[in-house]
Amino acid sequence: MSTKSNELNFDADRIIDALRIAMELDKRFGKERVEMRRSSHKGWHFRVKGRFSKRKIIKIREEIGDDRNRIKADKARVRIGARIGILFYYKNGKYAGKWEKLDLKKVWDWACEKLGV
Secondary structure, eight states, X not given: OOOOTTOEEEEEOSHHHHHHHHHHHHHHHOTTTEEEEEOSSSSEEEEESXXXXXXXXXXXXXXXXOOHHXXXXXXXXXXXXXXXXXXXXXXXXXXXXXXXXXXXXXXXHHHHHHHTO
16 A cells, blocks of 8 residues: 555446446546556555645546545545545455556456456
8 A cells, every 4th residue: 555645546346436447547647647456355446646635636536436435534534634545455354466557458357257248
């Protein structure tokens, strides 16, 4: 997990969210700026290289459609000056994967496997 407090990142546990977020990040920022990894749960984490203000991070995450509860919690953290965008590397006895360059085919193949297609 990155220690930067102003990292733009997303947590996508649902198949549709992972596909949508991956494609939108590719469109907005390009593959060279976006990294992904398997989450410690059941989906994907995405992050965008660069520095962003906390307000900009929340705005972009709302536009793209990050998890609503995660956004709500981060809005509360912004109000008290706390760190936002927490992604767990280790959770419930499982580790997240290694960060790698955005690969839409890999996310697509994962989605197809999960859907049995």
